[in-house]
Amino acid sequence: MDSGQTPSPEVLAGTFGHHDEHLDDVFDTYRRLRSECPVGRSDLYGGFWFLSRYDDIYRAEQSVEDYSVQPSMLLPPVGQQRPLIPLDVDPPMLQKYRRIMLPAFAPKEIDRFEPTVRRVAVDLLDRIGDAEGFDASLEYARPFPMTVFAIMAGLPLEDLGRFNEWVERLFYVRTHDFAETERAAAEVCDYFAETWRRRLNEPPRDDLIGRLMAAEIEGRALTEEEFVDYAFLLSAAGLETTAWAVRAAIWHLAQHPEDRRRLAEDPSLMAVATEEFLRCLAPVQGMARTLKNDVDVRGTRMGAGQRVLLLFGSGNRDETVFPDPDTLKIDRVDNPHFAFGVGVHRCLGSNLGRREVRVALEELLKRFPDFHLAPGGEPVWHGVGPLSLVVDR
Ligand code: HEM
Numbered sequence: 001m002d003s004g005q006t007p008s009p010e011v012l013a014g015t016f017g018h019h020d021e022h023l024d025d026v027f028d029t030y031r032r033l034r035s036e037c038p039v040g041r042s043d044l045y046g047g048f049w050f051l052s053r054y055d056d057i058y059r060a061e062q063s064v065e066d067y068s069v070q071p072s073m074l075l076p077p078v079g080q081q082r083p084l085i086p087l088d089v090d091p092p093m094l095q096k097y098r099r100i101m102l103p104a105f106a107p108k109e110i111d112r113f114e115p116t117v118r119r120v121a122v123d124l125l126d127r128i129g130d131a132e133g134f135d136a137s138l139e140y141a142r143p144f145p146m147t148v149f150a151i152m153a154g155l156p157l158e159d160l161g162r163f164n165e166w167v168e169r170l171f172y173v174r175t176h177d178f179a180e181t182e183r184a185a186a187e188v189c190d191y192f193a194e195t196w197r198r199r200l201n202e203p204p205r206d207d208l209i210g211r212l213m214a215a216e217i218e219g220r221a222l223t224e225e226e227f228v229d230y231a232f233l234l235s236a237a238g239l240e241t242t243a244w245a246v247r248a249a250i251w252h253l254a255q256h257p258e259d260r261r262r263l264a265e266d267p268s269l270m271a272v273a274t275e276e277f278l279r280c281l282a283p284v285q286g287m288a289r290t291l292k293n294d295v296d297v298r299g300t301r302m303g304a305g306q307r308v309l310l311l312f313g314s315g316n317r318d319e320t321v322f323p324d325p326d327t328l329k330i331d332r333v334d335n336p337h338f339a340f341g342v343g344v345h346r347c348l349g350s351n352l353g354r355r356e357v358r359v360a361l362e363e364l365l366k367r368f369p370d371f372h373l374a375p376g377g378e379p380v381w382h383g384v385g386p387l388s389l390v391v392d393r
Contacts, residue, residue, distance in 0.1 A: 013040030018286040023382040030314035039300040048307040054318035057310045061343030067289035075288035078170045079185035084233040100215040110351045121363040137387040145242035154207030192231040241283040246360045248281035264369045273330035279337035280328040285313035312338035
């Protein structure tokens with residue numbers, strides 16, 4: 001392709017990817033794909049189909065007869081040897097595994113836990129103190145969900161540094177150095193196997209680890225491997241996603257004083273705004289499935305055994321569902337987005353995730369109603385990279 005020439009939909013589709021290195025201007029790509037190539041095929045990660053329109057993604061999410069999550073929903077996977085639980089498990093075992101953790105993430109439980117979430121945010125802001133500037137990603141968005149998760153799970157806070165490093169190696173290295181990601185996955189498994197053995201010798205505790213250890217499935221306790229695969233997924237699912245969501249919302253607010261002011265003046269808008277941040281700047285742009293049967297979508301036949309990526313990030317901006325989809329409107333009310341998925345695998349921690357985002361933003365704006373991006377850097381909207389801010393006083 002000559003430089004400057006607009007790539008054809010086929011070329012665009014052939015090199016399409018949904019990870020950090022492809023996301024800078026992905027929303028333009030999504031718009032073209034939805035209109036010119038709603039069912040496309042990329043050559044990356046061993047080759048995969050992708051669906052970019054809202055209705056097609058919705059239907060695929062509902063169709064467990066045709067779409068399986070094995071061997072993994074993650075494309076590429078995060079280096080684990082066994083399926084993550086419950087992410088990579090199909091019904092009927094899926095529901096049995098989900099039942100174990102659903103009560104821990106029910107709205108009432110999250111209400112009870114909210115003061116702790118708030119305290120974590122306030123402590124991090126206290127540490128930033130009256131600095132003239134700070135890195136909202138490194139000093140706030142990233143440590144926040146990690147600390148919340150460690151408290152909720154009952155893991156030692158001094159292990160947070162290791163989680164920070166694992167998140168990096170699991171999610172951001174897998175597209176170019178899979179061996180390194182496999183090593184990180186093995187370390188996470190060792191960590192939770194050690195946790196299992198330590199906790200077996202301690203009195204039972206009322207935290208996520210305790211809940212997993214006490215769980216029964218089909219009339220028996222979880223095996224050590226099941227425990228490790230579930231704990232791995234819980235830790236991996238809730239850290240980078242929430243950090244991304246908080247960072248992305250702050251990235252937007254740093255550039256939109258009018259939105260910042262509205263939210264500072266009317267905090268009751270925050271719940272609605274949180275949904276809009278999640279729609280527009282979704283931390284999970286796509287999740288994969290594997291076809292159990294041949295499936296036709298819009299006249300394209302996809303063969304059994306092939307991988308299909310459901311592009312949540314594109315569905316979230318589908319013009320047939322969201323008027324003016326590329327504008328982030330903090331008061332958008334009708335907002336059936338895909339940030340947490342919509343099928344049987346719908347995010348188990350969504351009540352916690354959205355509460356964390358809301359509380360993190362509320363506390364940030366209370367402390368720093370005005371801030372802007374530090375000059376010199378051009379932080380991207382996606383990922384959990386640096387986000388240097390200058391505080392306006
Ligand atoms: C803003 C933050 C979050 C976002 C955007 C998010 C997004 C997602 C998405 C897109 C899925 C897959 C849904 C599908 O393919 O249909 C998922 C699954 C999951 N998430 Fe989250 N998540 C977030 C926070 C959390 C938190 C805090 C936890 C718990 C600590 C969590 C636990 C899970 C689990 C256990 C699954 C697997 C559910 C299953 O396979 O049945 N997530 N999440």
